[in-house]
Amino acid sequence: MSMTSAQLIEDLGGVQSEALDELQGLTSEESLEEWRVKFLGRRGRLTTVLRTLGSLPPEDRRAAGQEANRTKTLLEEELGAARRRVREGRFALLAEQEQIDVTRPGRPATVGRYHPLTQIIREMCDAFVSMGFQVIEGPEVEWDHYNFEMLNIPSDHPARDMFNTLWIDHKDAEGRQSMLLRTHTSPMQARTMEKTDPPVRVVVPGKVYRYEATDATHEWHFHQIEGLAVDKGITMAHLKGTLYEFARRVFGPERKVRFRCDYFPFVEPGVDMSIDCFVCEGQGSVNGSPCTVCREAGWIEILGAGMVHPKVLSDVGYDPAIYTGFAFGIGPDRVAMLKYGIEDIRLFYSNDLRFLGQF
Amino acid sequence: MKIPLSWLRELVDFDIPAEDIAHGLTMAGLEVGDVIVVGGWENCSVGFVERVERHPNADRLVLCTVDLGEDAPHQVVCGAPNVAQGQKIAFAQVGASLIDARNGKLSKLKPAKIRGVVSRGMVCSERELGLGEDHDGILVLPSDAPLGMALDDYLGDTILDLEPTPNRSDWLSVLGVAYEVAALTGNRVRPPEVLYTEEGQEIRNLLSVNIQDADLCPRYTASLIRGIRVGPSPRWLQKRLEQCDVRPINNVVDVTNYVMLEYGQPLHAFDYETLLRQRIHVRRAYTGETMTTLDEIEIPLGSDHLVIADDRDARALGGVIGGLDSGITEATTDVVLESASFDPSNNRRTAADFSLRTEATVRFEKGLRPDLPPLALRRATQLIQQVAGGTVARGIIDVYPEREKPRPMLLTTARMKQVLGMEHSMEQAASVLRSLGFDAAVENDETLRATAPPWRSDIIIEDDLVEEVARIVGYDSIPTEMLETAIPYHDGQELRAFRERVRDLLVRQGLQEIISYSAVGLDLLRKARIADTDDDLLTVSNPMSREFKYMRPTLRASLMNTLSYNVARDARAVAIFEMGRIYLKQGEDLPQEPEIAAGLLHGQRTGEGWLSAPASYDFYDAKGIVESLLGRLGVEGEFRPLADDFLHPGKAAAVSVNGAVVGSVGEVHPLTAEAFEVDGTVVFFEINVTRLFEAMPQARQSVKPLYRFPASLRDISILVGRDVPAARIQQIIDGQPLVERAVLFDVYEGDEAPPGQVSLGYRIHFRAPNRTLSARDVNRSLARVLSLLEREVGAVQRGAGEGDVA
């Protein structure tokens, strides 16, 4: 049987309208695939028509070919559009078909927690690290020599009363008690300077111990962060600048800072730094009742500091005429109590998970 | 130290409120703990009891007629047993605010009808005025109290409660504090005027003093007052002492205390007649010598103790306490006054030896200057004569073998600049120092020369002068600067950084960090089956309590304690760790203080949610934490069975890294768990972080190349004897050339496994770095694995060929 181009074009038209008709009612990806096989597949209707293209006279082939390609492109485009329509329709149903109860509790991931003192010590050390201090540590069981003697506190010095000491069962060659639990982190001042030539710029966090009856604000066992900076040209202005910056970072820029004179045997002049009370805003009372945080003072003592005593410097072989420095000691337990509104220091060491779980 | 403002005003003028004085002192270094206002008694005044009559309707009440110096006397009802005609009393009129003795609260006095008699006012007790606790009777005032004077003017005062620092003996004196006030206000101190008449013989003909041990007593001064009358002190003197919390005793002793409060120099009074041959020897005690103190306690003396003795006996423990037999009594007529310097260290040790910390020793131990005794002596001599009469012998005894020369010190602008970062003019510095009682002379623009006053024992070096100027001018004037010099480097931070990394990794694995006390008791160690005796423990000589007698040799005990504490408080899941030091005795040296990380897991691993089937922590949770930790640190742990009394004998392993044992992991022994009242399994791990740090490979970690060719997976299932460690099987599989890794994914030990055998499933990943493996390559390698397993550990493949391709 021989074909004419007109006949072929008519056939193409028939396939096209039949295909488009059928395509209209299809709603699933499977039926679209069946449709594609039926019309556009290797044995599909359009292909079958196209196979007859070769039997046309050469002069007819061009026009019929163009028509055939047009039909094919049209059907493919329509298929693409139908596919998009079907996909969109499927996702439109997700809400109905795949809905879960989003208000049920999720699957918990296990997340650990740092002890609040670890957090505060890191925060405080970080503030000093950013000012060029390096973090080192030292022994908690110490010699009297480093804990007192090298800090300008000889035996029988009344300043020893400031440091109620827990002693270790140990006698030196002369039968004296010489080993103790460090009462402050300050022994690292002499230890560091003995080991290093100036300049020095360190902070020393760690546990310290005092023979002290415990109550809500006193523990026999707490933490301290020692700071020491020694170099040529270090003055009390640097001490103030460093501690201002520390207070700004840890307590926020709105806090006021106050420096007053105080006495520690290993510094001269001595300093005590307070911040204004953030509970009563320095007023001493809240809504007419006395502020319990600052005990009506309006100020809270945060740390002791001062210029390193020339005796401390010369005892480690630094020339106090050339080198000056400052030292400070801060209690992170107290800082954490203030920051988090903790009223009993003993909570830090009783390790109640209901408490620790809040940090 | 309590100081009434009325006393301060006697020595220095100031017209600023007490709060401002308190603030100024505090900023300059003398903390004022409290400002106590005594008074505020409106409508209260000094009254005179004209008449006391029976109350018509009550046996225990009386009617008092009180004269206030006004037109009409007041009649009030009074119940106090001690009220009597002719007394001066504190009288409150209607409208006065008094403390209600029943509840301690302030209330306004109203007219009242008591048993039919109208009472308009009240005769006050100490407690009602807030002056003390006494409410047994009314407060009887001295007979010279001015009639009608407002009680505020007569009894009122403001008292500063000071907290002096240990370096400032002068802050334990009114005069010392007056100089602070003078420096802060710019006013001048008026020291007490000391004037009295001496009569009769020279003192040196009546008394001899010999210092034998001048190292312990550099200076001894004394005066002699004869023919005095011992009795109660006048009211003004008693009041001052009471305001300073010192109990009045008799006029002589009261004067010594008064002058101690005024000048800071303790004094002692002897009964002249009791001193054998009127000779005083200041000497070390003899061995075996004893003395009975004023408190009637006999104390054994030795050559470390300094005594004030007559020709035979110790009569006082120098600078600490007097002896009983030489003290002032009612019968005393002649008094030797002692004002001396004592060695501060010896004084402090002696006080400690006999637990006799007195008002004297807290001053002497701070090192009073030898310049002070004669000043205080003359002041006390004057006052004794004033309040007890008598005649003062001519001159004073002053034994001062090695006279200290005045020590002028230089203060330079250069040093001020070097320490403070700022300068004060020499004029300004000198003016500050003078106001504090120093002698100060400006030498030139850069230097001044200063000598500290006799009551300042704390001025030793130039920086002490720098501080004086800085603190009085105020620290606020010092500028604020940041450190700008190069940042130094310090060794010794590596272990700490490593430890912090371990801490981070444990927190990231879901553990809660705890911090426990560094000391433990033997009871706790025994309970945890850690130690039976204290043989190797570092012992605290003066522990806070039994439970803190030893520095902890392990974190285990306190971890168990924490677990137990929280389980008792309904904790359902406990996953905790501590990072802290333990303390290991090391002969004569300081102990070792290795850093330990240890943790406990107990209870529900999975939480209570609807999503997870309940499961409890077991051995492999603890092991997994250690494995993950080590893996993350880039090393591999080796686990071998371990015998350890704290742990379950069948569920405990030692952990090694690069051949060094660095810790352990295991189930806590059920007996230990039981002792701590914990039901169910408790698992434990412990890493000696210091040792692990030392065992870490030195080589820098290098990055492995990324895979370029795909892996092939095969699952095998083998039956093997239960005694074959999984680590051995793992080692055999991992040892094969094309095996990249193998994961134990299944363990079956149930009934269907042959007796004594366990079925293990491994998923093996094969990979070559340079090509895609063919099925033949993989099968050949797998076959080798299986045959090796059979040869080495007798493993038999189970259900071979099924599902072996993943």
Ligand SMILES: [Zn+2]
């Ligand atoms: Zn406050």
